Amino acid sequence: MEDEDTGTGNVRVVCRFRPLNEKEKAISMQVCVNFSPDNKTVLVRTSEGGEPTKFNFDYVFTPLATQRQVYEIAAKPTVEAIIQGFNGTIFAYGQTSSGKTFSMTGPDLYDEELMGIIPRMVSTVFENIVNADEHLEFQVKVAYCEIYMEKIKDLLDPSKTNLKVHEDKARGVYIADLTEKYVGSMEEVYDLMAFGTSNREVGYTHMNAGSSRSHSLFCLTLNMTNKKDLSSKTGKLYLVDLAGSEKVGKTGAEGKRLEEAKNINKSLTSLGQVITALTDGKSTHVPYRDSKLTRVLQDSLGGNSKTALIITCSPSPYNEAETISTLRFGIRAKSIKNKPRVNREYTVAELKLMLDKAKEEMVIKDKRILQLEGSLKTLGAAIPPSASGKDQPPEAAEEEQKNESSSEEEEKKEPEIQYIENKEMIQELEDTKLRLSEEVENSLKLKAEILKKDEEIEDLKEQNENLNEEVQSFEARYKLLEDTLTIKEERIDALTDMNASLESEIEALNDKVLKLSQKISEKTTENEQLIRQSTLERQVSSEDEFSKLKAELEEERGKTQWEKEKNQALTNELKLVQRRLDETISVGLPKMDKLRNEIIEEVTLKERERWNAEKRTIMKDLQTRVKQVIDLEIQLDELREVNRNIESNLSIGEKELKKKTDTLERNLEQLTLMYHQLVSEKSKMSVESKITEKKIARITDKNKKLEESLAIEKAKLAEALNQVQTMSNEMNDRSHRYSISIGNIRKTIQGGGGKVASRQTVMHPLMMPIQEERALKG
C-alpha cells in the first residue's frame, strides 16, 4: 500500500474487448480470443496457427462486461484518489472503432446502464461531496479540449483553436488560457460535456461512422477546503479519449481523412516512444515534447498522477494484428512508474504543529550531539571546530557552550584506569593498523603485478590471434594457388594429349604419302618397261601385232593417265592435310608454350620452397608464443597461489583484530559524520525555526484581517444573495442549453448538503445550498 500523501505506483492497465459488430459477424462469427476465469489473462490465436499469445493485465473485461463493471474496476479507484487530493488520469487507447468513446463517454449520458466512465465519475464526485462532513467546502471546475492535427482546441470556447502548453513549478504542465467552468451540479457538467462534444472533430471511416479524429481531454478539478483548520487539497482528473490507431488501408482514409490519420498515428507513435523511454531502463531522455499529446500528458506518464489505462480491442480475427499490437502497447505501459502526491496547502495550525515538532526534534538532536561528543572524546578524537560555536547563531553557540561544560564535568568524573585502558587499546589498534596496512600494500603490489601479467597475456593472446589469422589467410592463398596449379596442370595434360594425337595423325598421313609415292614410282617404272617392250616388239613383230600392241599400249597409257591423275589428287589432298596440320601446330604450339611458361612463372619450385619456409617460420613463432602464453599462465597461477597464501597466512587472530579495527574505524567515521550532520542540521533548524516563527506571525496577522473582512463580506453576501437568486433565475430562463451563457461563477458546495439533484429533479445550482462567493471570469 502506498503512503497516504505520496507514493509510487505503476500505471494500472485494464483491457476491454467489445462484442463483434455487424461487419465482423458478416465476415466470421468466430472470435480469436479466450479469457482466463480470473479475468487477468487473455489468449489471442492468430490465423497463422501455433500457440496462442498470452497477455496479462490488471483486469481483462470480456465482451459481456457492463459499463458499471468497467467503471467500478477500472476508473473508480482513480476518481476516489482525486477526492483525496491526488492528480489522476484515465485514458483509453485502441484501434479505431474498438470502443474507446463507448467506454469513456458512453452512447447516452443520461442512461443509467449505458453511461460511460466520465458521467459516472461526475456522479461519484458529487456523491462524495454530498456525503462529506459539513465543515468541508468544495469547488469543482471542468475544462474540455481536443488535440486535432497537433493543435489544441478549447471545446468550451471553440474560438480558441491553438492553445499553448506551459509548465511551471506550482502547476506542473498545463494548457494556458484553457476555459475552466465552475460547476455546482452533475447536470451542469453534462451540459458542458454535451456542448463540448458538439464541437469535436468527428468523421466517417469504413471502420466507424462516428470516428473520433482527435484526442479529447476532459479535465475536472476538485478543490476541498477544511473550514476548521483552513487546510486545502486539490485533485485534478484527466479523462482522455485517444483517437483510434488505424491502418489507412482498412479505414479507407483519403484526402482530409488521410491527413488526420497520419497525424493521429504520428502522435500515437510519440506516445509509444515516451512509454518505451520510460520503461526500457536505459533511456536518459523522455521525448515528451515530440507531440502535443505527450506534452499535455507529461504528468500522467511517469509524473505526479495516479494513472489508469484502458485498452480497447476487437475480438474478431479480422482485426487480430491490431489487437495484438494494442495489447503489446498495454503490456509496455504496465511498467511505467508514477510518483503521485497529494496537492495540499498547509494551514497556520499545521505550520505551528510542524514548528513544535521541529523544536522537539532539535532538543533530541542536541542530546544526541552531546552523547556523540562524549564518545568522541572517549576515543581521543578531535571535535571539529564548528562545535565550538563558529558559524553558528549566538543562541546555538551559547547552548553549545553549556553542553560542553556539562560534558567536561562528566569527563572529569571518569576513572583514570578506563583512560589508560583505552589508550593501550588505541595503541594496540594503531600497531595492528600499521601491520595490516603493510600487508595490504604487499597484496596490492601483487595484485598490480597480476594485473600487469594479465595485460601481457591479453597482448600475447591478441598477437596470437593476429598470427593465426595471418596463417589462415596465407593457407587460403596457398590453397587457391594450388587449385589454380591443378587446373593449369590438367590443361597442360589435355594439350599434351592433343599434341600426341596430332603427332600420330601426322605420322599416319606421312605413311600414306610414302605409300602413294612408292605406288607412283612403281607405276612409272612399269610404264617405262612397257614402252621399252613395245618398241622392241615393234621392231620384231608384224604390223598387225604391232597395231594390237599399240592399242593395248594406248589402253595402258589411258590407265596410267588415270593413275597419274589419281596420284595428283592424292598428292593435293596430302598437301592440304599437311597445310592444316602445319596451321594447327603453328597455333597450338605457341599457345601451349605460353601456358607452360605462365604456370612455370606462377609456381616455380623456388616460390613453393619460399612459402613452405615462411609457413614453417610462422608456425615456429606461433609455437614459441603459445609456449610463452602457457609459461605466463603458469607464472600467473603461481603468483595467485602466493597471494592466496599471503592472505591465508594472516592468522585468525589478526583477521579478527583487523575486523575489529575496521569496525571501530567505521564507527568513528560514522560518528564524526553524524556529529557534523547534526551540528549543521541544528544550525539550519534554528534558522528555519526563526523564519517559520516570523511566517506564523505574518499568517496570524493576515488571518485576523481576513476574518474581519470575511465577516463584512458575509454580511454583504447575505444581502446580495436574494438579488443573485432573482438574477440567476432570469439568466437560467434565457440561457440556451448548449450556449452556456452563465458567467463562470466560482461555486462553493458545502459537504453533507443532502442528495445530489437527479436529472428529473433538476435544480439550478444556485438553488442548492451553495454560497456564491464572487463572479470570476477565466
Ligand SMILES: Nc1ncnc2c1ncn2[C@@H]1O[C@H](COP(=O)(O)OP(=O)(O)OP(=O)(O)O)[C@@H](O)[C@H]1O
Ligand atoms: N462494449 C461495447 N458494447 C457494445 N457496443 C460497443 C462496445 N464498444 C463499442 N461498441 C460500439 O462499437 C462502435 C465503435 O465504438 P466507439 O465509437 O466507441 O469506438 P472508438 O474506439 O471510439 O472509435 P474511434 O477511434 O474511431 O473514435 C460504436 O457503435 C459502439 O457503440
